[in-house]
Amino acid sequence: MVNRSPDLSGAVSERLENAGQRLTGNRSALVDVLGEAARPMTIPEILEERPDLAQSSVYRNLVVLEQAGLVHRIVTNDEFARYELAEDLTGHHHHLICANCGSVEDIPPIPALEAAMDGAITQVARRTGFHTETHRIDLIGLCARCS
Amino acid sequence: MVNRSPDLSGAVSERLENAGQRLTGNRSALVDVLGEAARPMTIPEILEERPDLAQSSVYRNLVVLEQAGLVHRIVTNDEFARYELAEDLTGHHHHLICANCGSVEDIPPIPALEAAMDGAITQVARRTGFHTETHRIDLIGLCARCS
């Protein structure tokens, strides 16, 4: 996500403080790496970009950042979990997941789809009592490189 | 999924054979359990229902059934993976995932949403070269019990 909020670092320190956590170099480094990536990253990818970080601290800090509402963890059928900045920092988006190589790319929301989704959420609430907070739309197929 | 194909067992033996695998009691037992559930099941849930099955065989056979195209594995943020019958056996559907208790329920596709999805898939292919094979729509929120 390149289009990050102008006040990303403000949000970071504010939400960490609200969560009773300190703002440390490791934690801003993680937010930076995730903020510059155009897709959710695995921990090996993060470590490749920032070899100075200790693996255990990355795991620990991603938990902290997730609890602070700054980072979102997503699990695919791949072996590693992936992390991205929270949607309210990067904008709502969906994922293209390659069934062959496992890569994940972000795409912006498609207006007609989002509109249909709003109607669907209302229907579901009426029919099942389920109260939707957010939704996830993934397209699964072959990326340009694999097809 | 209660509305299973009338020829479920036919599909099972045929696809196992195509995959060069034998049809065994354990494997049909798994298909039965998944076919009767209204939602994707974890391995502990499967073992609870069929305590006679060995855990390692369940893991192994779910891999075989997935490769044969009979079963689909889904991963949530929950600690266990979940398994369901392939969509062409049960019908296309989506999931309601409770952010609080982690439960997953199936819901039928919503026509307006599916129609919008078709348009979106075309747009994505044109813009990014990604060739969509299937899609996944999950609504995340609070189930009737947790809200």
Next chain:
DNA sequence: CTTTCTGCAAACGATTTGCAGCAGC
């Protein structure tokens, strides 16, 4: 200063696998 964070190495737990005996075909 005090409290929280970090890095190392050891622990954990869901899943996978080696192997000897059993079952599909």
Next chain:
DNA sequence: GCTGCTGCAAATCGTTTGCAGAAAG
């Protein structure tokens, strides 16, 4: 009867955790 499946127990590997020293406020 061969070959592939099963069950047990041991191994694997992503992730979590305990602890002593370092850094945030």
